Amino acid sequence: MALKDTVSRAYSNWMAGSGPENDIVISSRIRVARNMSHFAFPHMLSLEKAEEVIHALTLALENKDLKFSSGHLEVSRMSELSPVERQILVEKHLISPDLLKGHEKKAIALRDDEVLSIMVNEEDHLRVQSLLPGLQLESAWDQVNRLDDELEKTLDYAFSERLGYLSACPTNVGTGLRASVMVHLPGLVHTDQIKGVLNTVSKIGLTVRGLYGEGTEAAGNLFQISNQVTLGHSENEIIQNIVSVTKQLQEREKTARKALYNERRSQLEDRIGRSYGILKYARILSTDEAMKRFSDLRLGIDLNIITDTKPELVTELMVLTRPAFLVSKAGSDMTVFERDVKRAELVRNKLKVK
Amino acid sequence: MALKDTVSRAYSNWMAGSGPENDIVISSRIRVARNMSHFAFPHMLSLEKAEEVIHALTLALENKDLKFSSGHLEVSRMSELSPVERQILVEKHLISPDLLKGHEKKAIALRDDEVLSIMVNEEDHLRVQSLLPGLQLESAWDQVNRLDDELEKTLDYAFSERLGYLSACPTNVGTGLRASVMVHLPGLVHTDQIKGVLNTVSKIGLTVRGLYGEGTEAAGNLFQISNQVTLGHSENEIIQNIVSVTKQLQEREKTARKALYNERRSQLEDRIGRSYGILKYARILSTDEAMKRFSDLRLGIDLNIITDTKPELVTELMVLTRPAFLVSKAGSDMTVFERDVKRAELVRNKLKVK
Numbered sequence: 001m002a003l004k005d006t007v008s009r010a011y012s013n014w015m016a017g018s019g020p021e022n023d024i025v026i027s028s029r030i031r032v033a034r035n036m037s038h039f040a041f042p043h044m045l046s047l048e049k050a051e052e053v054i055h056a057l058t059l060a061l062e063n064k065d066l067k068f069s070s071g072h073l074e075v076s077r078m079s080e081l082s083p084v085e086r087q088i089l090v091e092k093h094l095i096s097p098d099l100l101k102g103h104e105k106k107a108i109a110l111r112d113d114e115v116l117s118i119m120v121n122e123e124d125h126l127r128v129q130s131l132l133p134g135l136q137l138e139s140a141w142d143q144v145n146r147l148d149d150e151l152e153k154t155l156d157y158a159f160s161e162r163l164g165y166l167s168a169c170p171t172n173v174g175t176g177l178r179a180s181v182m183v184h185l186p187g188l189v190h191t192d193q194i195k196g197v198l199n200t201v202s203k204i205g206l207t208v209r210g211l212y213g214e215g216t217e218a219a220g221n222l223f224q225i226s227n228q229v230t231l232g233h234s235e236n237e238i239i240q241n242i243v244s245v246t247k248q249l250q251e252r253e254k255t256a257r258k259a260l261y262n263e264r265r266s267q268l269e270d271r272i273g274r275s276y277g278i279l280k281y282a283r284i285l286s287t288d289e290a291m292k293r294f295s296d297l298r299l300g301i302d303l304n305i306i307t308d309t310k311p312e313l314v315t316e317l318m319v320l321t322r323p324a325f326l327v328s329k330a331g332s333d334m335t336v337f338e339r340d341v342k343r344a345e346l347v348r349n350k351l352k353v354k
Numbered sequence: 355m356a357l358k359d360t361v362s363r364a365y366s367n368w369m370a371g372s373g374p375e376n377d378i379v380i381s382s383r384i385r386v387a388r389n390m391s392h393f394a395f396p397h398m399l400s401l402e403k404a405e406e407v408i409h410a411l412t413l414a415l416e417n418k419d420l421k422f423s424s425g426h427l428e429v430s431r432m433s434e435l436s437p438v439e440r441q442i443l444v445e446k447h448l449i450s451p452d453l454l455k456g457h458e459k460k461a462i463a464l465r466d467d468e469v470l471s472i473m474v475n476e477e478d479h480l481r482v483q484s485l486l487p488g489l490q491l492e493s494a495w496d497q498v499n500r501l502d503d504e505l506e507k508t509l510d511y512a513f514s515e516r517l518g519y520l521s522a523c524p525t526n527v528g529t530g531l532r533a534s535v536m537v538h539l540p541g542l543v544h545t546d547q548i549k550g551v552l553n554t555v556s557k558i559g560l561t562v563r564g565l566y567g568e569g570t571e572a573a574g575n576l577f578q579i580s581n582q583v584t585l586g587h588s589e590n591e592i593i594q595n596i597v598s599v600t601k602q603l604q605e606r607e608k609t610a611r612k613a614l615y616n617e618r619r620s621q622l623e624d625r626i627g628r629s630y631g632i633l634k635y636a637r638i639l640s641t642d643e644a645m646k647r648f649s650d651l652r653l654g655i656d657l658n659i660i661t662d663t664k665p666e667l668v669t670e671l672m673v674l675t676r677p678a679f680l681v682s683k684a685g686s687d688m689t690v691f692e693r694d695v696k697r698a699e700l701v702r703n704k705l706k707v708k
Contacts, residue, residue, distance in 0.1 A: 266695050270637035277631025283624035341620050 003076040003110060007085040007328065012092050012114040012131070012319070021135040023302040024250045026182040026222065026315060029093070030140040030239075031129035032148055033167045033176035033230075035158040041168035042105065042121040050105035050121050056155060057120055061109060066150035070143070073111050073118065078103035087324030093131060098122050116143055123168050124176075126151070135246060137179050137239050145235075164231065174231030179242045183249055186221040186299045187256030190268075197252055201225060206245060220291030220298075220318060225249070261303060272300035276309075280351050284337075285344040290321050309351065317350055357430040357464060361439040361682065366446050366468040366485070366673070375489040377656040378604045380536040380576065380669060383447075384494040384593075385483040386502055387521045387530035387584075389512040395522035396459065396475040404459035407479050410509060411472065415463060420504035424497070427465045427472065432457035441678030447485060452476050470497055477522050478530075480505070489600060491533050491593050499589075518585065528585030533596045537603055540575040540653045541610030544622075551606055555579060560599060574645030574652075574672065579603070615657060626654035630663075634705050638691075639698040644675050663705065671704055 035041065039053055058075045060066070078086060078099060086103065089095040094114060099106050099122045109118040119127040128148050130140040158166040165176040172178070188194040198208045209224045225245065227238050260268045275296035279285075285293075298314045300306035319325065321343045327334055330342055389395065393407055412429045414420070432440060432453060440457065443449040448468060453460050453476045461474040473481040482502050484494040512520040519530040526532070542548040552562045563578045579599065581592050614622045629650035633639075639647075652668045654660035673679065675697045681688055684696055 266637050266691075270698070273635035273637050274632050277633075277635030278628050279631075280635075281627035281631030283620050283627050337620075344624070 003074065003081065003108070004085075006092075006094070006110060006114065007081065007088040012094070021246075021250060022133065022311065024183055024185070024253050025135040025246060026184055027093075027131060027133055028135055028137045028140050029129065029131045029178075029180045029182075030137060030144045031127050031178050032144055033124040033165065033169075033172040033178075034126040034128065034148065034151070034155075035166055035168070036125050037156045037158045039125060042123065042125060043168065045105060045121065047105060053125050054107045054120050057107075057109060057118065057126065057151075060151050060154045063150060063154055065153070066147070069150060070116060070147040071111050073109040073116060073147075075107055075109045075120075078106040078108065084324050084328045088322075088328055091319055091322040091324055094129075095119055096122060096127075116147060118147075124172065126155075135181065135243070137181065137243055141179070141235065141239055171228060172230055174229075175233070175235050175238065177230050177235050177238055178226055179239050180224050180226030181242060181246050182222055182224050183246065183253070184220075184222055184295065184298060185249065185253050186295050187253045187260055188249075189221045190260060191256045193252070193256060197249065198223070201245060201249070204245070205229065206242070219288065220295040222291075222295070222318075257299070257303065268303075269305055272296045272303075272305050276300060276306055276351075279347050281348070282344045284340045285321075285347060286340050287321070287323060287343070290343055290347065291318065294318050313350060317347060320350075321346060357428065357435065357462070358439075360446075360448070360464060360468065361435065361442040366448070375600075375604060376487060376665065378537055378539070378607050379489040379600060380538055381447075381485060381487055382489055382491045382494050383483065383485045383532075383534045383536075384491060384498045385481050385532050386498055387478040387519065387523075387526040387532075388480040388482065388502065388505070388509075389520055389522070390479050391510045391512045393479060396477065396479060397522065399459060399475065401459060404475050408461045408474050411461075411463060411474055411480065411505075414505050414508045417504060417508055419507070420501070423504060424470060424501040425465050427463040427470060427501075429461055429463045429474075432460040432462065438678050438682045442676075442682055445673055445676035445678055448483075449473055450476060450481075470501060472501075478526065480509075489535065489597070491535065491597055495533070495589065495593055525582065526584055528583075529587065529589050529592065531584050531589050531592055532580055533593050534578050534580030535596060535600050536576055536578050537600065537607070538574075538576055538649065538652060539603070539607050540649050541607045541614055542603075543575045544614060545610045547606070547610060551603065552577070555599060555603070558599070559583060560596070573642065574649040576645075576649070576672075611653070611657065622657075623659055626650045626657075626659050630654060630660055630705075633701050635702070636698045638694045639675075639701060640694050641675070641677060641697070644697060644701065645672065648672050667704060671701060674704075675700060 036053060036056065039045065039049060042050070054075065054077070061073050061075065086100050089108065090097055090100065094110065094117055095108055096119065099119050105121045107120040109120065111117065115130055115132060117129050119129070128144050130143040132140045160166055164174040167173050167176055185194060188197055201208055205228050207226050207228050225242065227242060230238065275293040279293050279297060294314050294317055297306065297309065298311060301309055301311050301314065323339060326339050326342050334342065390407060390410065393399065393403060396404070408429065408431065415427050415429065440454050443462065444451050444454065446468070448464065448471055449462055450473065453462070453473050459475045463472040463474065465471065469484055469486060471483050473483070482498050484497040486494045514520055518528040521527050521530055539548060542551055555562055559582050561580050561582050579596065581596060584592065629647040633647050633651060648668050648671060651660060651663065652665060655663060655665050655668065677693060680693050680696050688696065
């Protein structure tokens, strides 16, 4: 499937509701940063050399053993895509916003199911990523590790015996591994515990961000937890650390939801019901309001207060109603107001009584 | 049918959506104030004499000609009803809040369809009332006039050749007639024209009030327009004056609705949609919020934005969700919060997708 299909489809495999612990952990992501010897780091790379890096990866992906263990990843240059299509890849969490800057040097290799991907010439030459629904960091690591091992057979990675994998950014030196989970924590938000909890998380060396990467506010009560440092710990230690913190967060969140349900049930049901009613009938919906209502809806589904909508649909809506996706659907430039009207229309249609 | 049935039923004939000009004029009301000679006005009346007034009316209502022209009106003493039941009669607009004070002297005569009624020993000995859906002041007057004529045959009314019918309150001397319409003016409210319009109305000698009588705020964009003075004008002049003002209000309201529809359609549909969604899914609804949402819903129905709900249902819900009605349904005392939860439940059930 061509990348053009990927950007026209809102649904990614990581949105499937079938992942474990899916009521709280939306998705798990593993990525490793890799660089090739004999090439300058991307920010110092000429256009010609950047092209050589892309070419080297393309060749490496043709390896039969690699294809057997990891499947087919198709390489697309960022310059082949329109700005809106590139933005959609960001909204689908397949690439970082950084890959949009200086896009003529950059590329992405993507497997059909969108679980495995490689960003080329972002901050590092290669960033190999796996994205899975629910709490599946180990499986995600397995997939990335296998692909990485196969790539290493033909590519000459920049590696130091003392430091490990070298990277353009010091925080990526070592294993080059970043493990992250996206967690939905409405219970902790609505019981005003979130600040304390996230404070604790950041004190033990983990980073907390909103859904759409660095510097964005937590929209829809979704938080991304990831490791800060990749040096001095084995891949397993890093992953196990995140898994253990995630399980603790999950317990705290479950307790908070139980408290809301037992002590403020009417208020909880009221907020969830109102959000559901508004999503079903509103004609103007901003991104922020939509995310807030989606969070309520998702919580309502998890608590069996809303029984006629599936959780996967909510995750899909969260992506489908992002600005670039809406613009691409409409096929033309839109004002913010037109987008808000389009967003409401899309949500109404998706939630329509069957 | 006994009065006990009346207070257990939310629906009154005046709520039927079949009245003319029903998209803006909800109901029309005519009442005349009458007093009997040889009796002190009600506020000076002993318990014994008050009972005599009730008795005299009961006998008058037994008159065969009266029964033939006006039907059967059953007399019930206020003291037979519980405080909640009395409040329900107020919420159904069948009696005034004044009839609740010193209720041991007071009574109501009511026809089964609730169109014709007589309050006994309120401010005057008799207040004969007719309440019809839509703009039907002339029909309401016909009914009151016929009943009044029959009553006058057997009762000795206090009447002065110079002043007309005498009354305990100077503003009721003369014809003793009060004509009023309940109008729904969301268009004028949402285009910020209402204040100016109502100001003009009061300058030409008419009174404007909220839905639930004197001193209450206009809930749900419903306004009651009535004549202030009954002396010096014939019944016909009074009625024609209100009809003509109502028709002008109607034109202004229609223009305002058209402007909202043409110039701010998305915002209008959004507000209406949200209110509908909230009514369908909220779990806590205050009286004020409910009335506000009902007004939006009603407007949505009138403008064909909402097509799966009938206007009569909205009028019924407006009465059904009043505090006393809710208390009577639950059969026990309730806190405000419990009432708000019960109100939301009732509305959800009534608006449920068929």
